[in-house]
Amino acid sequence: MALVSRNFLKAVSKAGTFMNSETSLKCISSLTRFKAGQDVSTYSTKATTKGDESKILQDEPVLRQEKTSKAMRVYLERASKHDEFLKQQLTDYNIGKRHLANMMGEDPETFTQEDIDRAIQYLFPSGLFDPRARPLMKHPDVVFPKRKAAEFDESGRPFHFLFYTITPVYYQLFHDVACLLEELDDFEDTMIRKRLLPDPTQTLNLSGSQWATREQLEVILIEQVSERAYKNFVTVMERLCEHPYAYRVKDFIEKYRKPLISQATTLDIPKPQYDADGRSFVTIKECLRKRARGEVTMRSPGTGKVVINNRGIDYFEDDQPREQLLFPLIFTGMVGKVDVEATVDGGGPSGQAGALRWGIAMCLRSYVDKDTVEKMRIAGLLTRDYRKRERKKPGQPKARKKATWKKR
Known part of the structure; x- marks a missing residue:
């Protein structure tokens, strides 16, 4: 009791009308334990008799058992089931590989x-061009x-110090950039x-x-990223790259950089030639599709004239082939600016x-900018x-069709 001040004891004794002796002794015991460096919120005392102060101070502290909430138990069960599922899938994958x-x-x-x-x-050499049908x-x-690992323990305490920002990994990235x-x-x-x-x-x-991109960043962070948050991300990373010694953190920056797709096809863009009238033209041969073979010549400037086998666009009777033919011109905004002369044979409409x-699209590369070519x-x-x-296939009426099997 030497740690308790006399003034405090006098105040407790005067407040007898407001608290009984047991309450007073509990307050004194709590204060003594607090000054001794013990956690009052974690431990509790056992009082058996009133007024027995020495008994209260000699009781051993009892650890309180934290109860796990129902939502937490459901979350942990779901996480354990997911881990078991992935473990089983990995086992099946290794067996199949062997x-x-x-x-x-x-x-x-x-x-x-x-x-x-x-x-x-090699084992499935069929014409399954739909990705969903391929093995x-x-x-x-x-x-x-990927799923996030457990973000908080069984008592409900979050692991990450930025958990209450809703997107802790995103703000952790900003924290790392600031430190760098x-x-x-x-x-x-x-x-x-x-x-x-x-x-x-x-x-x-x-x-x-x-x-x-924003979608790729969401995959990296395993969090939802809004358009505004993505713009802030780009701004912060560009500021980091502008530092004169940014090469010292090149590994960190490259984590969020994606290589551009090879532009080998765009480098082979043919240069326009010029005819006797001074008009530029580009010719693309070997335009293939199924059994059709064609050749396309595009001239600029033009008025939007389309000639197919010495006929106009009415060469195709249906609307769908016409729309397919004009789609590259509409996509690039070149309708009415170039003339198209084409010859085609074989195959159907x-x-x-x-x-x-395809031939018109390849010709348009010579008359649009690089950004449009990329689009x-x-x-x-x-x-x-x-x-x-x-x-x-042998033994079948057609490629996939098979004879109807009847039991009787």
């Missing part, structure tokens, strides 16, 4: 994912989306005191890559329209369609 390696006569221990894809392509065998980490900027500033001050300038040969070069559409590539206008009719 079987596939044995079928191909290769060593299962050195059988890679590229070997798996090649084996599936697939990938690692579970690639097939199933502070370190780079300190390093710059050190170099200035030494009267040294940044090495120009080590300047950060980010050509050939771009910032991860759909194949011929597809062949001419055309993303839209699939510059991709040749190699699909063909699937061959008939």
Whole structure:
């Protein structure tokens, strides 16, 4: 009781009308334990008789049992089931990989994912061009989306110090950038005191890559990112890249940079030639689609005239082939600015329209800017369609059709 002040004891004794002796002794005991450095909220005392102060002070502390909420138990059960599911999928994947390696006569221990894809392509050589119909065998980490690990313990206390920002990983990224900027500033001050300038040969070069898109950033962070939050992300990362010593944190920056798709196809853009009238023209041969073969010549400037086998666009009777033919011109905004002369034979209306559409798109590369060419590539206008009719199988009426089986 030496730790308790006399003034406090006098105050407790005078307040007898408001608290009984047991309450007073509990307050004194709590204060004594608090001053002794013990956690009052974690421990409780056992009082058996009133007025027995020494008994209360000698009682051993009892640890309170924290109860897990129902929602927490459901969350933990769901997380454990997900972990068991992924574990089972990984086991099945490894077993399938070994079987596939044995079928191909290769060593299962050195059988890679590229070997798996090649084996599936060899064992299933059918014309399944729809990705949903193709056989697939990938690692579970690639097939199933990533989930966040447990964000709080069984008592409900969050692990991350930014948990209540709703998007802790996103704000953790900003925190890391701020720490890196502070370190780079300190390093710059050190170099200035030494009267040294940044090495120009080590300047950060980010050509050939771009910032991860909002969808890609959501996959990296495993969190939802709004448009405004994504703009702030780009602004902060660009500020980091502008630092003269940003090359020291190149590994961190490259985590959020994605390489640009090879532009080899765009580098082979033919240069326009000029005819006797001074008009530029570009000719694309071997325009293929199914059994159709065509050739397209585009002239600029023009009035939007389209000639197909010495006929107008009415060469196609249906509206769908006409729309396919004009789609590249509408997509690039070149309707009425160029003239198209084409010849095509073989195949049907759909194949011929597809062949001419690809030829027109390839010709348009010479008359639009690089950004438009990239948009055309993303839209699939510059991709040749190699699909063909699937061959008939022996013992079957057609490629997929089979004779009706009747039990009786």
